[in-house]
Amino acid sequence: MRKILKSVALVFTLMASLIVLSSCGSKGEVKNTDAWTQAQKTDSITWGVKADTKLFGLMDVKDSQIKGFDIDIAKALTKQMLGKNAKANFVQVTSQTRIPLLKNGNLDAIIATMTITKEREKVVDFSNSYFDAGQSLLVKKGSSIKDVRDLNQPGTKVIGVVGSNSVENIKKFAPKAQVIQLQDYAQALTALKSGQGAALTTDNGILFGMAVDNPNYQVVGKAFTKEPYGVAINKGQGNLKKHINKALKELEESGEYNKLVEKWFGNIAGFDYKEVER
């Protein structure tokens, strides 16, 4: 018995020392290389994008390419900033993985249905908004849930995605509901269909994309929040931010922005694409 106690004590001392060591080590930030100079040198930018979100970033089963509004904007921005031959690299992210991957230097920028929020601005920088979304609900047709207030009852389950802003919002708008967070939008939609929750909540653009393929489901209620999407970049990358904002403005002025909006949202029932045109 004494032997066991001794070895347990040893284990805990070692663990304690490990904690101290690791907390010292984990403070290291990304080396302060200038992302803009780097991008010019390599003639490419690495973007974190969604691969499971229809209309914004979805992997095409036919050719394994990711396609969507975010992807097209990223490509257009890259070309606008670096010239015709510049390359946009894409790394698949989820709402959960995108910030750590940006902060640890795996990505230059995130363009992945990411809302500009105060909390996030503490850890990353945002460009000007490139899309105006709003949070809404997707439910099965004939559901008794008509808007977000109907969710605010004990025992009601709402499905969201880990790390998304909509999960934080729904905790405020319907504090009594239980939030079920899944890994990505494909999982969340499947869970909704399996009856794991009464509604799926996220931004209306994403929800309308889901409703297109799933006629038994509909978006209900008006958008109850404003969710301006921004391109996220690391703190201290003012150069890159400046160039992204400039390129974004140029895309809007040249009409290319509106062309992309029409391409992706022009035929979506229930979604007034004119409202988001610039």
Add this chain to the structure above:
Amino acid sequence: MKSFIDAYSAVNLMFLLKGLWITVEVSVVSIILSYILGGVLGFVRYMKVKYFSAIVGFIIDLIRNLPLILIFFFVYFGLPNLGLRIEIIPSSILALTVFESAMLAEIIRGGIESISKGQMEGARANGLSYWQAMRYVVLPQAQVRMIPALVSQFISLIKDTSLATIIMLPELMYHAQIIYGQNTNYIIPMFVALAAMYFVVCFALSQLSRYLEKRIKA
């Protein structure tokens, strides 16, 4: 029934096979690397070099006792802090290698220990040096004895690649989820395909090991 026929369209099957290819690729590389690393670590632990073996042993125990998902996170989110950009496939391979070589080290240490007791002394008494005895007498026998445990660990590794969907490795499970996420009628066909594909790969490996074991023993 119709949903099965639609679900197994050529396009979808190709997409699944692409995922399976990534699964196999990541698994094979990780198996080779973790077998080498696990062998070295297991041997160090067996040798009982003062302090060094104890420290290595403790690190092995730490890794063995953590969930693999956490190791994926530490590698993919943590390592680039040191200044290197590491892509998703190398990250997955690295995480799997770290985790599985810790598991393998224990199997290999146990295997060597179980053989070396009597055999080592016998070989030394016959005039072999320590390393000769290890190389020609102990290790070959230990290897045969370890085959079942090693192979079942390799099978675990193949299955564990599915956990890398949490960091978006585009392997079999992830590809199936992309397909059924877009059309829920395909859920059951996709699960059938998933189970069948994993089963075929893993079962083939276990049959191969049985065959090897028989041939070596014969």
Add this chain to the structure above:
Amino acid sequence: MINIVASHGSELLNGLGQTVLCSVIALFFSLIIGSMFAIFEVLPSKILHTIGRIYVEVVRNIPLLVVTMFFYIVIPQYVASINGFVAGTIGLTIYTSAFIAETVRAGIQSVSGGQMEAARSNGMTYWQAMRYIVLPQAFKIVIPPLGNQFINLVKNSSVLAFVAGFDLMYVGNDIASTSFDTINSYLVVGIMYLIITMPLSYYMRYLEKRTNRGAA
């Protein structure tokens, strides 16, 4: 790291509780199911033997995540609605039962031969011999490997995070993505897993050594 523990302590403890709870439940049921299939495999009946073999081979060769997702997504659409925690626990139970079946079968076979014949010749029926002579001895041998299965269960229960099972890993994901302090959040989670698994694994190694010495 300390601020994470301070501000999310109760959530983390809840998560840990769920992790332990589902591991214990899954261990209990997988012991029953696993032992059943192990006995199937050592029985003289050819059909039962084959059933046992097929169950073990099929379950062992399919990833836990596939089994768990199946219960989370497919079962509610056709059979009964079950939440993430239940789906995860069922998945873990089925997955672990195959490994326990293998362990228990090996245990039974290692005592079986002579003991069974001796008991039968003393007038016991097959089942009496199994129940009073073989199984108790077999269980003594398999306790350390079963302990290791429990450690695996605790680690594997992290798949509950995929199906919103509110376990430790799920809580960790939530904290990591709201506090933005990813590495430290996961370090805390890792240490909490180790608090359960580390002492257990050392205790199992101690038990193993003791039984080995007893046998030699």
